[in-house]
Amino acid sequence: MPERDTLVSVEHLKQYFPVSHGRILKAVDDVTFSIARGETFGLVGESGCGKSTTGRAILGIHRPTWGRVCYDGKDISRFTRAEKMQFHKKAQMIFQDPYACLDPRMTISSIIREGMDVHFSYSRQEANDKINQLLAQVGLTEDYASRFPHELSGGQRQRIGIARALAVEPEFIVCDEPIAALDVSIQAQVINLLLKVQQERKHGYLFISHDLSMVRHISQHVGVMYLGSMVEMAPSEEIYAHPLHPYTKALFSAIPTPDPDANWASTRIKLSGEVPSPINTPPGCKFCQRCPYATAACHESAPELRDMGTGHEVACHII
Amino acid sequence: MERLLEVKGLHVSFHTYAGDIKAVRGITFGVEKGETLALVGESGCGKSVTAKALMRLFDRTSGEILPGSEITFDGTDVMKLTKKELHAFRGAQIGMIFQDPMTSLDPTMTIGRQVGECLVIHQGLSMKEAQRQAIELLRMVDIPHPEERVKSYPHQLSGGMRQRVVIATALACNPKLIIADEPTTALDVTIQAQVLDLLRDLKQRLGTAIILVTHDLGIVADFSDRIQVMYAGQIVERGTTHEIFKECMHPYTWALLRSIPRDSQKGTTLYSLNGTPPDLLLPITGCPFASRCEYCMPICRQQLPPETDLSQTHRICCWLQHPKAPKVARPAELGGGMNA
Incomplete structure (x- = not known):
C-alpha cells in the first residue's frame, strides 16, 4: 500500500457484548484498517x-474487548486525562437520526456552543460570531440560532448536527449514516456540505452507510463488512470496478439501478437466506452459509484478509 | 385493458x-x-x-x-x-x-x-x-x-x-x-x-x-409500468417508466433524477435542489415547484399550469410546455434533448 499520512488506525479490533445465558455477541470480530488525513473511508x-460499533469504538465510546485503536500513532485507551480531552476535540461524530441527536430543550446556539465552551475560552461576542459563522458554513442564516430543534426540518437538523461537530474544529469525523433519514434532494445537499468542509479543512472521515452509490461518490477507500468481519477492502474505484468477494458482488448487484433499460432483476446475483445471528457464530468463513461457492475449507477455517495487489484486500478462500 | x-x-x-x-x-x-x-x-x-x-x-x-x-x-x-x-x-x-x-x-x-x-x-x-x-x-x-x-x-x-x-x-x-x-x-x-x-x-x-x-x-x-411524480399534493408528471426516466420534461423530475450520484462525477459537487417544499398549511398560488425551480417564469408564480399531453400516456403540469414558453432542453446528464 502506498505511504499515507495515517490519522486513525484500527488494529485487530474486537468488540464483544455479553448477552443472556453466558452467550457472547461478536459485534466486531478482528477488524484492521486505517484512515489517512484528508481521506474518506467508506x-x-x-x-x-x-x-x-466500529465507528463508536474508534471514538472511545466502547472499550474494545481486544485490539486497539490508535489516533495519530497513540493508543486511545492509554490517553492521559489531558490527552483524552484533546482527543474528544479532534474527533467528532455526526449521528444518523437528526431527530434524536439534538436536545429538544436547547436552542440551536446552545447546542452548537456546548462543545465550544468545553474546549475553548471564547468571550460571549466571539462565541456568537463563531456560531453565526458555522451556521453560514452549513447554509443556514443567523435567525436559526435562537430556534429550537422542533422548528427545523430533517435536513436542517442534520446541518445543525454537522455544525455542532465542526464547532470544536475537529480533524476527524465519524459520519454514522448521516443521510439515511433524509430525502434524496436533501441527501445531496448534506453530501455536498461534507465534501466542501473536507476540502477546506482536510478532515478525515469515516463514512458509515448502507447507501453504496453515495459511498462510492464520497470515499477514497471502501471496506465491506459482514457479520463483524471485514470481507473486502480496497480503493473505491477498484472495489466498485472489480469486486472480488462473493458477498461484495452480491451486495453491489442488489442496488437497484435507476435505469429502466438496465434489466436489473435478471442480471443480479441472488443471495438466499438472511444474515445469521452474530451470537455464537460457528468457526469458518462467516459468509459460508449463504455463499454459492462455499467449499469444505470455508466451513472449517476463517479466511484472512490477503492483499491481491494494488491495495485490494479480500478475505476469501476461493480467490 | x-x-x-x-x-x-x-x-x-x-x-x-x-x-x-x-x-x-x-x-x-x-x-x-x-x-x-x-x-x-x-x-x-x-x-x-x-x-x-x-x-x-x-x-x-x-x-x-x-x-x-x-x-x-x-x-x-x-x-x-x-x-x-x-x-x-x-x-x-x-x-x-x-x-x-x-x-x-x-x-x-x-x-x-x-x-x-x-x-x-x-x-x-x-x-x-x-x-x-x-x-x-x-x-x-x-x-x-x-x-x-x-x-x-x-x-x-x-x-x-x-x-x-x-x-x-x-x-x-x-x-x-x-x-x-x-x-x-x-x-x-x-x-x-x-x-x-x-x-x-x-x-x-x-x-x-x-x-x-x-x-x-x-x-x-x-x-x-407507469410512474406518477408527486410534489406538494399534486401530480406534476406522469408517464410510462420509460417516459419518466428517458423523456421526462418536468424540472422537478429532472432534479430528482439528477440528485442520484452517477459514476462519472465522483467527488464532485452533487446536483442538489435548494429550498424546501412549500408549506401545505398555506394556499399555493401558481406552480407549487416555482420557488425552487431554476426555469421559473413570472407566470409560474401566478397561475397553476394546466396539464399538457406529451403523448397518450405522458402528461405534465408545467408552463414550459406552453407554446409561448422558451424551449428548455433536458439536462445533459439525463441525455439532453427535447421531446417534441
Missing part, C-alpha cells in the same frame, strides 16, 4: 454487521 | 390547530387491471396520504377526504360506502402492505392467526380452515417451514420475514389491488431485492394490480 454493510 | 380504479379530483385535508393542512390537492388518476403504478416523491408530498385515501383509512378527527372527491373501484363508489360496507371492502378488495413490518403486525398474535384473521372475517372460514390456508399463503411468500412458523410471534422473525408475512396477509383474500406503501424502506439491500423479486413473481402469477408508493427511483425503474 464502511458499508447490512444492518447488524458491526459498522456503527 | 380494463379500468380497475378511478380517482377524480381527490382532496385530502388534515385539520390541525394551526389550520387545515391540504396534503392532497385535487389529483386525478386511474389504475388498469394487473398494472403496477408507482407514486414517487419526497416526504410530505402526499403519496402515502393518497394511498390511504383509496381505502378511506382516516377517521373524522384527523384527516378528511373533502366532498367532491370521487373514488371508484371496480364499479363500487368507495366514497358512498357505509362503515359496515367499508369493513367488508378493505382487505377483501384491496390489500395493503405498510412500510414498517415491525408496527404493522400485532405482537400478541401468532403469525398464523394474523394471516388467517382476514380469511375468517371476509370469507367466513373456521379458525382451523383459516390456519390451513395461512400455511399455504406463507409457503407462497417463500417462508421456510410454514407449518412451524404459523405458531411463532412477529418478534421471532427477522425484518425480511416479517415483511413476507405482511405480504401474505395482504394477499389472503385474493385482492384485485395491492397498495404497497414503501414496502422495502426498512429493509437491507439484499433483503429488499428478495422482497421485490417476490412481489414481481406474485404479480405475474396472480395478475394483481399494485400501487407502489416509494421515494426510491431505483426500485421504480425496474418494477413499475
